[in-house]
Amino acid sequence: MNFLIMGLPKSGKSALFNTLTKSARQDIYPDVRVGTVKVPDKNLDQVSKWHETEKIVNGEIDITDPATNLNFDASSDFIEKKYLQEIQKYDGVILVIRSFKNDSVPHPYGKVGLENDLEQFTIESRLIDVQIIEKRIENIEKSFKSLSKQEREVNEKNIQTLKEVSKLIEQGEPYSSEIYTQAHKAAIGSSFLLSKSPMMVIINTDENQSIPQSELDKIKPLIRKDSLLIQMPLGFEEDLITLNDHDAEEFRNASEIDLNDFDSFFKNLLKVSNSICFLTAGKKECRSWIIKEGSSAVEAAGKIHSDIARGFVRAEVINIENLLKFRTEKEAKDKGLIKGEGKSYIIKSGDVVNFLFSV
Ligand SMILES: Nc1nc2c(ncn2[C@@H]2O[C@H](COP(=O)(O)OP(=O)(O)OP(=O)(O)O)[C@@H](O)[C@H]2O)c(=O)[nH]1
Numbered sequence: 001m002n003f004l005i006m007g008l009p010k011s012g013k014s015a016l017f018n019t020l021t022k023s024a025r026q027d028i029y030p031d032v033r034v035g036t037v038k039v040p041d042k043n044l045d046q047v048s049k050w051h052e053t054e055k056i057v058n059g060e061i062d063i064t065d066p067a068t069n070l071n072f073d074a075s076s077d078f079i080e081k082k083y084l085q086e087i088q089k090y091d092g093v094i095l096v097i098r099s100f101k102n103d104s105v106p107h108p109y110g111k112v113g114l115e116n117d118l119e120q121f122t123i124e125s126r127l128i129d130v131q132i133i134e135k136r137i138e139n140i141e142k143s144f145k146s147l148s149k150q151e152r153e154v155n156e157k158n159i160q161t162l163k164e165v166s167k168l169i170e171q172g173e174p175y176s177s178e179i180y181t182q183a184h185k186a187a188i189g190s191s192f193l194l195s196k197s198p199m200m201v202i203i204n205t206d207e208n209q210s211i212p213q214s215e216l217d218k219i220k221p222l223i224r225k226d227s228l229l230i231q232m233p234l235g236f237e238e239d240l241i242t243l244n245d246h247d248a249e250e251f252r253n254a255s256e257i258d259l260n261d262f263d264s265f266f267k268n269l270l271k272v273s274n275s276i277c278f279l280t281a282g283k284k285e286c287r288s289w290i291i292k293e294g295s296s297a298v299e300a301a302g303k304i305h306s307d308i309a310r311g312f313v314r315a316e317v318i319n320i321e322n323l324l325k326f327r328t329e330k331e332a333k334d335k336g337l338i339k340g341e342g343k344s345y346i347i348k349s350g351d352v353v354n355f356l357f358s359v
């Protein structure tokens, strides 16, 4: 999975990237940075202890930090125009909104304001979607010449539907609303729209001042219903990256505010993108895999290797909750708790799976 960090200039996007990838701070990043981050999985820690495994491999996600916007002013965007086409390749967005106060760090609108920033984001994200749809319409029109009359008619209808979607977005209808018909949804299909892309919002707070729940409740209506919001002091977290885990935790504990830990960050990220982790486990290697919720056993097998999907015979499955009640895998098997499942079995979060296959 591939997430793009979005946010106004100086909101803390690079602070988040550096924190997650343990990268050194620079004043300016002239280029886009892409980093790979291990997703923590408590189940993996448990099962690898159980197996006394030689190698532990976490699931990974990629995150992208846009290059520093050097000429920012009050007209600054959450994402520079040059990324408009590129943005569509991402599986989700992490939106950083500044709440920390620091007079030496300018805010493009002149003052820190959560509500204002979130409202501006909504306006900008509608504009982006309208532009994405316009571009699609243009592309369809370009292909007209080479089409038969019948195909042209289909495409004309498609364009009409896309224009309707664009109009609704402009009017501020959230993409999740029932006003969008089956035809609208079909015309958009799996194409990227910012208003339907998985989204997590991080409020970047000061380390000594979290935002009270009442305040958060007030801003919740300003974010999409299907997104999740957490607060994190990113500047503070960035300062901790050079410390070992134990020392960093001591600093966090010494802080007066209740800090959102990284486990909930990743849990939320998986949740907004409808993803879960399943495990493969053995003495040689224990590994956590990220898949879409609702994936079948054969799809999960394909994630590991196409040969395993192709030659799929059976998946032996036990959920971690059950597995850890036993001393050995054989014990669980003897009790009949490791079940043989077919291709269409739907993988659950925390399933420990052994794929049997023959090619
Ligand atoms: N006090 C304080 N400063 C922060 C915090 N987060 C970021 N900063 C500072 O704010 C400045 C901007 O942070 P960045 O992470 O570079 O922001 P950005 O969104 O990447 O900005 P651009 O790449 O320029 O668009 C840096 O000097 C950070 O040290 C925070 O939580 N508290």
Ligand SMILES: [Mg+2]
Residues within 6 Å of the ligand: 013, 014, 015, 029, 065, 066, 067, 068
């Ligand atoms: Mg930056």
